[in-house]
Amino acid sequence: MTTINENMKLKDICFKIPQATQVFRSLNVDFVTEGDRTLARSAEEDDFELTSVLYELNNLSKEPKDGIDVSFMDQVSIIKYIENKYYDDLLDELPVLYDYFEKMAKKYKKDKPEFTQAAELFYNIYREMVVHIEVEQEDVYPLLKNYYEHDDQTSYEALKPHITRLLDEHKNIVNWFSQIRHLTNNYTPVDANEPLNVFVLKRLEDNDKNIMMLLHLENNLLFNPFREKEANV
Incomplete structure (x- = not known):
């Protein structure tokens, strides 16, 4: 143990x-x-x-x-795991949750103006993640598969600007969620008996958890061999 x-x-x-x-x-x-x-x-x-x-x-x-220990997966398996575990759910969830969050921010605009700021930050996350997923599925993941399976140097060179941009996006998303946690007192409902704010804050916390885990898998497992090679070049 x-x-x-x-x-x-x-x-x-x-x-x-x-x-x-x-x-x-x-x-x-x-x-x-x-x-x-x-x-x-x-x-x-x-x-x-x-x-x-x-x-x-x-x-x-x-x-x-x-029941899945992702640390024992190879990079190609991690790609499949991320796509199956997170992508469809996030693409369905984020726009709907943003609409609900905006409604909640308007409802509490007078008493909790910080919700308006938090909703704006979540909109940034929503838009960033949609583009993030699209770029990864269409461009980055196919290149990563080629690179990891065949040590393809053409793919390696093509990946460099993509990985740099994705890592910057990770930093932005982590920072935005950090601010949202602060503004919402770690997703504490204003009124435990009012369904809208309870629902929105619970869903926000769930998305925070899922997106942070997704970015953690990418940053610290999926991209790791590529980043280590970059550092040693």
Whole structure:
């Protein structure tokens, strides 16, 4: 059984204990684009109490999400997993959720003006993710499959600008969700008896969880061999 310690990297903790992503999200810790940081360094930079977080992490279930340990998958299998697990649901969900979020922001415009700002940030996420998915499915994933299966150098060169742009998009999306968590007090309903805000904030939290996991898989697993080669060139 793995014991989490302060010298482990955030990304490795998340692969060993998938539920750790919920702990890090609640603390506004970026495990997606800053996954190479150790837990100890993150505690200093993100200002959380290391001992209590270590205790919490070591008491989480170690069972992999859906019974699937993605850290043992090869890159082509990860692509299939991402497409099957996330893409269709996100493309269906995001525009509908944005409409509901906009309605909620208007409803609470006077008492909770921060919801208007949060809705604008979510619109950015919605539009970015739609383009993100389209580019990956049409261009990036076919090139990655060629590169990983055949060590195709033409694909490698074609991927460079794509990967740079996608990593920048990851940073934007992580930052926007961080701001939304702050503005919504970690998705806490204004009125637990009012269905609209309960529904919207629960769906927002679910999408935060799913999108962060998707970006984590890309940043820290799918793109890793490509990024390591880039770093060593």
